[in-house]
Structures are given as structure tokens and as C-alpha cells.
Amino acid sequence: MLNSALEISDLLRKSKTVAVVGISDKPERASYGVSKYLLENSHFELFFVNPLLDEVLGQKVYKSLREIPVPIDIVDVFRKPSDCLQVLEESIEIGAKSIWLQLGISVEEVESQGEEAGLTVVMDRCIKIDYAAM
Numbered sequence: 001m002l003n004s005a006l007e008i009s010d011l012l013r014k015s016k017t018v019a020v021v022g023i024s025d026k027p028e029r030a031s032y033g034v035s036k037y038l039l040e041n042s043h044f045e046l047f048f049v050n051p052l053l054d055e056v057l058g059q060k061v062y063k064s065l066r067e068i069p070v071p072i073d074i075v076d077v078f079r080k081p082s083d084c085l086q087v088l089e090e091s092i093e094i095g096a097k098s099i100w101l102q103l104g105i106s107v108e109e110v111e112s113q114g115e116e117a118g119l120t121v122v123m124d125r126c127i128k129i130d131y132a133a134m
Contacts, residue, residue, distance in 0.1 A: 001111050001121045009134045011098060011120060012127070015073035016045060019065055019096070021087050022078035023048040025056045030102065031078035032056070034128040042131055047072065065090045072096045076127050077105070084110050092117045100127055 002008055018038065024031045036057055038044055046059065047068045053061040062068050065075065065087075075091040077084055077099065084107045091099050091114075098120035101110060106123045114121040 001115070001123060005130075005133070008122065008125070008130050011074070011122070012131055012134060015097070016043070017047065017070055017072050018044045018074045018076055018127070019047045019049055019062075019068055019072045020076050020078065021049045021065065022083075023050045023053065023056050023061060024078070025053055029078075030126075034076075034078075034102075034126065037128045038131065044074075045070075065094050065096070068094070074098050074100050074127070076100045076102065078102050079105075081105055081107050085113070088114055088117075088119075091119065098122065100125070102126060103129075 020035050022031055023035055038046055048056050048059055048061040049065055050061050051063045055061055075096045077087050088099055088110045099114050101123040103126040111121050
């Protein structure tokens with residue numbers, strides 16, 4: 001699992017595509033605020049995933065990671081801990097390079113199974129905070 005600021009900033013610099021799983025269309029939600037910030041301030045191409053929505057922040061929302069037509073570098077997860085293993089399985093299936101569990105979320109099985117599958121794992125961190133700190 002990546003912990004150091006140097007490793008995190010290296011991951012963020014090298015990554016180009018980010019899938020935000022659990023995007024919300026509610027401005028008060030963290031997933032909305034983080035995505036809005038990244039759209040406006042980062043070099044990332046963002047892809048949103050939520051089976052219940054069609055569009056957020058003017059962008060298409062995909063029903064699952066499998067629908068995204070390009071390779072994904074970071075799967076940024078805004079889901080409750082009990083949903084994270086399923087997101088990991090889909091991340092492995094699509095060949096994502098890393099999985100990032102947002103601030104407040106740590107799932108031991110995601111760390112062990114993700115690393116075993118060759119993914120870089122980040123847990124309990126906010127991609128917006130780490131991006132802004134680069």
C-alpha cells in the first residue's frame with residue numbers, strides 16, 4: 001500500500017485516467033466536490049460510474065467500470081467499505097493499474113487482494129488533497 005507523499009505524488013503524476021466510482025449528483029457530497037475540483041484543476045481525464053445516474057458535471061455517467069472505453073489508471077472509490085471488494089474485482093477485471101479508497105475507508109481484503117493482483121493500492125486518503133499538495 002502506498003503511504004508516503006512521494007509515492008502518492010508519483011502515482012498521481014504518472015496517471016492519466018481516473019474512474020470515480022460512486023459519483024453523486026448532489027453538490028454537498030464529497031464525490032461531487034472532489035470530481036469538480038479534479039475536472040477544473042487536474043490533468044486527469046475523468047470517467048464517472050454510478051448505475052443510477054446518466055450525467056454529472058456535464059459528463060456521461062457509466063453504469064459500471066466495464067463500460068468505460070479506455071484503460072483506467074486509478075479507480076477512485078466513493079462507496080461504503082462493504083462495496084469495495086466488488087469494485088476491486090471489477091477493477092482487476094478491466095486491468096486498472098490502481099485502486100484508491102477515499103478518506104475514512106480502509107478494507108484489509110482490498111489491500112491484500114489488490115496487491116496480489118498487481119494493483120497499486122491507496123486507502124484512507126483524499127485524491128483531491130493529495131493532488132493539491134503536489
